[in-house]
Amino acid sequence: MSQVDNETRLAEGLRMRKAVLGEEHVERSMAKVSEFGRPVQELVTEYCWGAVWTRDGLERRTRSLLNLAMLTALNRMHEFGVHVRGAVRNGCSRQEIQEALLQTAVYCGVPAALESFRVAERVLGELAAEGVEVP
Structure with a gap:
């Protein structure tokens, strides 16, 4: 996938994550993320929330x-x-x-x-x- 597709999936994942877990919780969690932990948070947001939770099935x-x-x-x-x-x-x-x-x-x-x-x-x-x- 192109970088634009990844960025779109990350944005969609962030929207879904906030819709399910609550905006306050997600914002608080993301604010606490270290530079070391940021890549796994982005992976979770993009794939768990953006690629799977957004599916219609x-x-x-x-x-x-x-x-x-x-x-x-x-x-x-x-x-x-x-x-x-x-x-x-x-x-x-x-x-x-x-x-x-x-x-x-x-x-x-x-x-x-x-x-x-x-x-x-x-x-x-x-x-x-x-x-x-x-x-």
């Missing part, structure tokens, strides 16, 4: 639920918590998040699912305290 809600399951399987709880917020922003209900995590108990293991339930419950509580209504 799945709705953002579905992508969010998939991310919750995969992050549970990988035990990446920081990213999991970020994506619980994204799932809510993408219209996932408390019950849908709960059902996705129950599914992970069977396929990823109970300890992984238990940790994800703990983190999800904490994040959902934080959202409620912030005045975000989660159906």
Whole structure:
């Protein structure tokens, strides 16, 4: 791809990342990035958010639920918590998040699912305290 295509995908990825995770979160994260870490942040923004999340094949809600399951399987709880917020922003209900995590108990293991339930419950509580209504 040409440099213009890469720049376009990076810009589209940044827009999607902000739409899913919230502009404040993304701006705060990007402001903290060191020169050493900048290339990986740009890679994530361009490819994860610009090349994959912008595709038409799945709705953002579905992508969010998939991310919750995969992050549970990988035990990446920081990213999991970020994506619980994204799932809510993408219209996932408390019950849908709960059902996705129950599914992970069977396929990823109970300890992984238990940790994800703990983190999800904490994040959902934080959202409620912030005045975000989660159906």
